[in-house]
Amino acid sequence: MALYQKIEGKYNQMNIEVISHEIINHEQINHEQINHEQINHELINHEIINHEHIRQKNVSLDMSLLSAGYQGIRGAYSEEALISYFGEEIQAQAFDTFEGVFKAVRDGKIHYGVVPVENSSTGDIKDVYDLLIAHDLKVVGEQYLQIKHHLLGLPGSLVGDIQKVYSHTQGIEQCGSFLSTHPAITPVAYSNTAKSAALVEATGDKHITAIGSRRAAVIYNLAILKENIQDNVTNSTRFLVIAKDHEPKAEADRLSLVFSLPHKAGALYHALEKFAVHDVNLLRIISRPIKNKPWFYFFFVDVAGNLAAPEIVTAIEEVKDMSEYFAVLGNYKENSMQRE
Ligand SMILES: O=C(O)C(=O)C[C@]1(C(=O)O)C=C[C@@H](O)C=C1
Incomplete structure (x- = not known):
């Protein structure tokens, strides 16, 4: 606990809660009979939720007591990612925008949100990084999803007759080669792939199509x-599972941080050096502008490791000391599809 205490007040508070509640005690789950009612009560109260761990231990929880939000409508890739992570039983709620998902999690209307954060072909989904900062939410998990895009139209439509294809900008970008070889088809950006599919059905027009999933079809x-x-057979999107509070997990092996640094020669170099010196593997780094501070940046950095490991704590303590802003976004279990 002392280690967490050093890093962030909130983590400290969370651990005190974990210890004082003594509900989800990893050892207990292993060796003792579990009081399901008590656990479900905890879940409803949105306190210590370690579904991932519980799932691994084959403890049956009533997932229908939990809710998770995604952007789009049924058939969206985000909904598919949500189901892959939580299973079918969770209450899935659709929102028009990413911001809607973030606000609902922040306001406690839903327990989790599942939002796309990066695609293997097109890169970052920038809005999601900005929303993480704006709404002060935590990352408690991740889910990779292979994205296979199909051209969807009304039964009987012919590719040669198509005038327009609707899709999310990501869908359009990820199918750039197909679209460039079909110049007669005008791409139209729409809020979501599944919404595009629903639009095609609603218009009843055989000249209009959508880029989306088999499920949406x-x-x-x-x-x-x-x-x-899609341009690449390996096309996949990484989704973050967001929540209001941290969910410390013994098996967490990926740590997401965000910090900003003073404008000094070598500031980023010296910050990253801390990870190298303590033998901490850097998994990802992106920068986003700080909106109210022109030409200053937030660095979103993911490293491998668990916050209980002394070398991780030392490294991030040192980075924190150099930072003007520093926050732990989350420490969670890496999804195994990564870097296969
Ligand atoms: O439009 C959808 O179906 C979504 O879930 C959004 C989204 C995205 O924003 O990247 C998710 C995965 C794919 O990369 C394409 C679109």
Whole structure:
């Protein structure tokens, strides 16, 4: 506990809660009979939720007591990611925007949000990073999803007759080669791939199509006019599972941090050096502008490790000391699909 205490007040508070409640005690889960009612009560109160750990220990929890939000409508890739992470039983709630998901989590209307954060072909989904800062939410998990885009149209539509294709900007970008070889089809950016599919069904127009998933085709009664039109066969998107509070996990092996540094020669170099010196593997780094401070940046850095490891604590303590702003976004279990 002392280690967490050194890093962040909130972590400290969380650990005190974990210890004082003594509900989800890893040892207890292993060796003793579990009081399910008590655990579910904790889940409802949105306190110590360690579903990942519990799932691994084959403890059956009533997931239907939990809610998670995603952007779009049924058939969106985000909904698929949500189901892959939590399973079918959780109450999935659809929101029009990413911001809607973030606000609902922040206001305690839903327990979790599942939002895309990066794509293997097109890179960062920048809005999500900005929203993480703006709403002060935590990352408690991640989910990779292979993205296979298909050209969806009304049954009987012919590729040669298509005038427009609707999709999320990511869907359009990820299918750039297909679109460049079909110049007669005008891409139209829409808020979501599943919403695009629903629009095609609603118009009843055989000249209009959508880029979306096989699942969306089934839900919105569309035919797959051309399958796998994404540029890369390995196309995949990484989603973050966000929550209001940290969820410390013994098996967490990925740590997401955000910090800003003074404008000094070598500031970033020296910050990253701390990870190298303490043998901490850097997994990812991106920068985003600090909106009210022109030409200053937030660095979002992911490293491998658990906050209980002394070398991690030392490294991030040292980075924190050099930073003008510093926060632990979350320490969670890496999804195994990564870097396969
Ligand atoms: O439009 C969807 O279906 C989404 O879930 C959004 C989204 C994204 O924002 O990247 C998710 C995964 C794919 O990369 C394409 C679109």
